[in-house]
């Protein structure tokens with residue numbers, strides 16, 4: 001399959017069925033059906049954000065019981081495909097019915113545990129902006145359940161260390177007294193991650209003078225930030241390993257894998273998303289895809305922007321100050 005856009009750059013060969021010979025596999029169809037065609041012990045990292053049963057444009061909302069029973073066979077296939085030293089990262093938010101919140105990670109945990117996987121972290125992905133709730137506190141995080149198949153697994157901590165807040169800290173007693181106490185490569189990024197979410201960026205889109213629009217925006221209503229997946233790819237796989245996203249949407253997980261020389265497999269049932277995924281992969285190969293750099297600090301207003309100031313008309317209301 002060749003793209004004719006740019007004759008100077010060889011476009012990647014994208015297979016639509018699984019083959020060890022390919023580096024990129026992108027399949028249009030139902031995840032459960034497609035997964036059956038992938039051999040046992042193939043993927044070193046399975047990372048996905050499944051449909052949340054929220055009635056988004058690509059799903060039909062059903063009871064939580066029926067939703068989870070539809071996911072069980074998919075999870076069975078994924079565990080079969082996962083290599084012994086591999087990892088599975090399952091990114092989910094809440095299912096909400098009649099204003100009652102059902103945290104999906106709690107419901108999913110038992111399914112994975114029953115299949116023999118072991119939880120290594122429940123990572124909180126925190127984002128600063130989103131919808132404003134009026135009957136409960138506004139939701140500002142989703143969870144990533146990181147499971148491994150076995151007790152021996154890849155964990156390249158040094159590849160994902162982040163700058164320490166106080167690198168100059170020193171041991172104040174003991175045999176190392178006076179020596180730096182941290183790691184020169186930085187600190188462990190912890191289990192609370194701050195990556196910019198798409199909704200936040202959409203909100204900022206309309207604000208003049210704020211140049212923080214997310215460079216990765218597509219038409220997909222809930223795509224992964226590529227940098228979130230990059231951290232998992234770097235920590236949990238080695239070069240040339242297979243990274244699989246069974247619900248790949250516009251292919252964010254695949255681009256994160258390709259960026260670090262991993263082989264990638266994606267599947268989605270929506271032709272429009274898959275077309276964008278393919279275009280993004282081609283743009284990535286050409287070097288024209290805009291990607292928010294891993295580790296770039298989240299934009300913090302300096303207070304001088306118009307949007308950071310209390311509106312004039314609020315200042316004279318009781319209880320409102322511009323401090």
Ligand SMILES: C[S@@+](CC[C@H](N)C(=O)[O-])C[C@H]1O[C@@H](n2cnc3c(N)ncnc32)[C@H](O)[C@@H]1O
Nearest residue numbers: 030031058223224247248249250252268269270
């Ligand atoms: C939460 S989105 C994932 C978005 C993705 N992480 C990205 O960055 O674009 C879930 C995706 O699952 C896809 N999907 C839902 N049911 C599916 C099924 N049975 N088989 C394959 N894909 C499905 C939807 O089309 C949607 O793109």
